[in-house]
Amino acid sequence: MTATPAGPDTTMEAIGRAVTEGRAGDVASARQELLALWSAIGVTGDPLHRCTLAHHLADLHEDPAQALAWDVRALDAADAVTEQRVQQHHAGLHIAGFYPSLHLNLADDYRRLGSFDAAAEHITAAGEHAPHLPQDAYGDLLRTALDEVAEAVSRRDSAKRTSAPGPAA
Incomplete structure (x- = not known):
């Protein structure tokens, strides 16, 4: 049986709003909001918050070195997230399902x-x-991206993928 959260998770809601803002084109503002949240959470704060924020903040950086720094933080935080914490946030989530995307981004x-x-x-x-990915549109998207990145690695191609998330090149 999973525990129901005591109330809304205002940090996850704030992360979601910033991500939506960034996807709508206001990347600079979204980055500022996420960086302010990162400062509030702190490096020892809730690992689910840190993982989620860092994962999305990486996508808001065109520079792959900056994205890498945030993707490393996201993976490190994921390693500290418990299954119980993920279930408190959303009963349908499992921490194992985070890893394909986290490793894909690092790759x-x-x-x-x-x-x-x-x-x-x-x-x-x-x-x-990848076996932990859902059999849905999101899982299909990630499986396709895995194939694209693997192919680009085999070709020694360092160009940004047109299907990659984040700001336009």
Whole structure:
């Protein structure tokens, strides 16, 4: 049996609003809002908040080195998230389902930086976690992106993928 949260998670709601703002085109404002939230959460704050925020903040950086720094933070935070905490946020989520996307993003960052061996390691890790992806449009999107990044790594291609999330190149 999963516990029901005591009330709305205002931090997750604020992260969601900033992400929506960034996707609507106001990337600079979304970044500022997420950075302010990051400061409020702190490096030892709720790992679900840190993972979610860092994962989305990485997508708001065109520079792959900046994205990499946030994607590393997201993966580190995911390793500290418990299944119970994820279930408190949403009964349908499982921490195992986070890892394909987290490793995919790291693979893409490393690939864009020309670090193809590191990229290949994260593609392998993402593939190992891919069975945890849902059989829905989101899962299909990630499986397609995994194939795209793996192909780009094999070609030693460091160009940004047109299907990659984030600000336009």
